[in-house]
Amino acid sequence: TQLLEQSPQFLSIQEGENLTVYCNSSSVFSSLQWYRQEPGEGPVLLVTVVTGGEVKKLKRLTFQFGDARKDSSLHITAAQPGDTGLYLCAGLYNNNDMRFGAGTRLTVKP
Amino acid sequence: EAQVTQNPRYLITVTGKKLTVTCSQNMNHEYMSWYRQDPGLGLRQIYYSMNVEVTDKGDVPEGYKVSRKEKRNFPLILESPSPNQTSLYFCASSFSGSSSYNEQFFGPGTRLTVL
Numbered sequence: 001t002q003l004l005e006q007s008p009q010f011l012s013i014q015e016g017e018n019l020t021v022y023c024n025s026s027s028v029f030s031s032l033q034w035y036r037q038e039p040g041e042g043p044v045l046l047v048t049v050v051t052g053g054e055v056k057k058l059k060r061l062t063f064q065f066g067d068a069r070k071d072s073s074l075h076i077t078a079a080q081p082g083d084t085g086l087y088l089c090a091g092l093y094n095n096n097d098m099r100f101g102a103g104t105r106l107t108v109k110p
Numbered sequence: 111e112a113q114v115t116q117n118p119r120y121l122i123t124v125t126g127k128k129l130t131v132t133c134s135q136n137m138n139h140e141y142m143s144w145y146r147q148d149p150g151l152g153l154r155q156i157y158y159s160m161n162v163e164v165t166d167k168g169d170v171p172e173g174y175k176v177s178r179k180e181k182r183n184f185p186l187i188l189e190s191p192s193p194n195q196t197s198l199y200f201c202a203s204s205f206s207g208s209s210s211y212n213e214q215f216f217g218p219g220t221r222l223t224v225l
Binding site for chain 2: 004006009033040041042043044045048088090092097098099100101102103
């Protein structure tokens, strides 16, 4: 079983729409990271959140860490085709145990 | 350029034929790890290393070996590959393993097929 559950697994939207993807766990993490992976490449870090309730913004992307540090969300405003990719959340558990979710595959159609 | 390199990028082999996937980083990172990525399962950690000569098992270590004789290199060894080890493999490195702010830098991946 996955320690981190991501939803939805697949998401296909039109350019300009907003979307939110979720990352949930029954465990508390000391930090949580979001990565984006494009075909043929390794994941690239987007953001790290550490404090419960923390909100970080990266241009059109907004990341939130749940108050209890068990869940996180990624919201994209006015999605663009360049946002297409696999979005992975990763939680740091027990200081050196990094666990990844299965990912949300996002397709943004022009 | 700061990077993690893996070789080979693609490999097709047969059951039982020993193979090694190399991983090298030029960022002087202490922490290195290997993951496999399978559809619907995401990235699962195979082994990690906190520093030279220090390695430990991740979630799915069975059938794999690693070594960390030098800081920059962390090869993944499959002594007797089996078809269930067909997967996409990523090597990653970070400054240290225990900081909450650590960014892991990933290599480009090695797609392995075991027939």
